[in-house]
Amino acid sequence: xxxxxxxxxxxxxxxxxxxxxxxxxxxxxxxxxxxxxxxxxxxxxxxxxxxxxxxxxxxxxxxxxxxxxxxxxxxxxxxxxxxxxxxxxxxxxxxxxxxxxxxxxxxxxxxxxx
Amino acid sequence: xxxxxxxxxxxxxxxxxxxxxxxxxxxxxxxxxxxxxxxxxxxxxxxxxxxxxxxxxxxxxxxxxxxxxxxxxxxxxxxxxxxxxxxxxxxxxxxxxxxxxxxxxxxxxxx
Numbered sequence: 501x502x503x504x505x506x507x508x509x510x511x512x513x514x515x516x517x518x519x520x521x522x523x524x525x526x527x528x529x530x531x532x533x534x535x536x537x538x539x540x541x542x543x544x545x546x547x548x549x550x551x552x553x554x555x556x557x558x559x560x561x562x563x564x565x566x567x568x569x570x571x572x573x574x575x576x577x578x579x580x581x582x583x584x585x586x587x588x589x590x591x592x593x594x595x596x597x598x599x600x601x602x603x604x605x606x607x608x609x610x611x612x613x614x
Numbered sequence: 615x616x617x618x619x620x621x622x623x624x625x626x627x628x629x630x631x632x633x634x635x636x637x638x639x640x641x642x643x644x645x646x647x648x649x650x651x652x653x654x655x656x657x658x659x660x661x662x663x664x665x666x667x668x669x670x671x672x673x674x675x676x677x678x679x680x681x682x683x684x685x686x687x688x689x690x691x692x693x694x695x696x697x698x699x700x701x702x703x704x705x706x707x708x709x710x711x712x713x714x715x716x717x718x719x720x721x722x723x724x725x
Contacts, residue, residue, distance in 0.1 A: 545715030606656040
């Protein structure tokens with residue numbers, strides 16, 4: 501079965517420290533991978549994507565993610581966290597089932613403490 | 615400004631009542647989606663549509679219905695058959711393999 505796992509419900513970091521939000525996936529074929537962020541009572545906003553090419557992908561607001569094919573991972577990273585980065589983060593994988601369905605992880609809540 | 619508009623922002627359903635959630639996009643996207651979000655469960659796909667007058671069931675379609683009469687519009691009806699409708703409902707759209715654009719959601723509660 502195709503799936504996306506975000507093993508941490510919550511990640512706590514201090515402002516200025518680096519942050520990592522983990523994501524692993526299980527799909528057949530080549531995945532399209534995405535990270536989205538959600539603020540309270542809002543829809544999801546796109547952060548970055550990996551389709552092909554360089555394994556290190558840079559996105560919005562200073563975030564980046566590293567695609568690791570052997571570990572089937574796509575962890576989200578940022579060198580220096582801001583309090584305003586506190587939000588709910590979703591990893592997603594798009595699979596070609598004849599309808600290009602997107603599977604979302606359960607989400608990881610990031611708390612950045614001042 | 616292009617985007618997706620969901621209305622209403624908050625909706626209350628009485629027992630035995632059908633309610634319809636609106637989703638309109640002016641992004642000229644072909645595909646549209648409805649998701650249900652419950653705490654700790656991520657997003658679950660209810661229905662999706664890749665072209666006008668065609669749509670497919672997602673993972674949790676029971677108790678819901680949709681229509682796609684216009685490219686811009688993809689309304690979701692939560693029927694009385696949906697016994698646990700309290701959730702945050704998100705509409706999204708995209709073009710091809712591009713990332714999905716999301717509306718700001720409708721929060722449905724039971725009276």
